[in-house]
Amino acid sequence: MTRSYKDVWDSYWRDVTPRPGAAFWDSTPDHAVQRELPLFAAAFDPQLPVVDVGCGNGRQTRGLADAFSRVLGVDVSEGGLRGARAHHAAANVEYRALDLLDGPAVRALHAEIGDANLYLRGVLHQLQPADRPAAVHHLAALLGERGRVFLVELSPAAGQLFASLARGHGGPPAKLQQIVSHGITPALLPAGELAALFHRVGFVPRAQGVTTVVTTQALPDGEIIEVPCEYFLFQRADA
Numbered sequence: 001m002t003r004s005y006k007d008v009w010d011s012y013w014r015d016v017t018p019r020p021g022a023a024f025w026d027s028t029p030d031h032a033v034q035r036e037l038p039l040f041a042a043a044f045d046p047q048l049p050v051v052d053v054g055c056g057n058g059r060q061t062r063g064l065a066d067a068f069s070r071v072l073g074v075d076v077s078e079g080g081l082r083g084a085r086a087h088h089a090a091a092n093v094e095y096r097a098l099d100l101l102d103g104p105a106v107r108a109l110h111a112e113i114g115d116a117n118l119y120l121r122g123v124l125h126q127l128q129p130a131d132r133p134a135a136v137h138h139l140a141a142l143l144g145e146r147g148r149v150f151l152v153e154l155s156p157a158a159g160q161l162f163a164s165l166a167r168g169h170g171g172p173p174a175k176l177q178q179i180v181s182h183g184i185t186p187a188l189l190p191a192g193e194l195a196a197l198f199h200r201v202g203f204v205p206r207a208q209g210v211t212t213v214v215t216t217q218a219l220p221d222g223e224i225i226e227v228p229c230e231y232f233l234f235q236r237a238d239a
């Protein structure tokens with residue numbers, strides 16, 4: 001992309017107020033992180049902080065704070081973080097600006113908080129393919145020796161859904177159109193790409209499967225759009 005991720009996402013969050021439910025993917029936690037907790041919570045060392053990387057307006061970060069004692073939400077966009085601080089604050093949650101592609105900043109965070117468990121929802125897919133190896137390398141730095149990472153990303157099957165929504169009467173639904181109009185591309189991760197990227201930095205899947213992002217966008221008939229996704233729980237290969 002020619003504009004930075006910060007520029008693109010600040011522009012999105014200026015247009016879409018970061019109040020709960022305004023963004024396409026901003027499901028209530030019972031349809032997202034709370035539903036996912038049984039898939040990863042027991043595998044996370046409770047002594048470690050949990051970092052929600054690309055936390056957006058913090059709705060799922062706040063959900064994590066109900067389950068873990070120290071949670072940090074980080075995002076490249078101050079616009080999203082403003083909403084997070086306003087709507088999803090808690091005593092055990094802190095929100096900070098961080099670009100996942102900024103290696104020195106990521107390493108400084110690791111030096112400060114030590115090994116961390118990580119949660120990511122819908123973050124890696126929107127990075128340009130050429131940026132993904134560096135992003136995963138930096139995630140490995142945050143994970144250190146003891147951290148584990150749970151992530152939910154669009155699956156290849158999401159492509160058919162987006163194509164059919166684009167073809168639909170009247171074009172893509174409003175909240176999807178808002179995303180695209182800011183230059184954000186909901187890209188699909190080719191099958192096997194995530195596992196290959198994490199394998200290169202010494203992590204293997206401990207669990208994986210299919211899930212969905214329950215969106216906040218209804219179709220004209222009232223049906224809520226659910227985007228096909230995959231989840232992974234990665235841990236160090238030698239753990």
Ligand SMILES: C[S@@+](CC[C@H](N)C(=O)[O-])C[C@H]1O[C@@H](n2cnc3c(N)ncnc32)[C@H](O)[C@@H]1O
Pocket residue numbers: 005009025026053054055056057058059060074075076077080098099100101120121122123
């Ligand atoms: C689709 S939203 C998902 C937000 C949140 N994870 C959720 O599920 O509600 C993607 C988020 O990733 C953030 N993001 C994009 N590129 C990033 C980067 N390079 N570093 C950190 N965050 C980034 C965006 O600002 C945005 O808030």
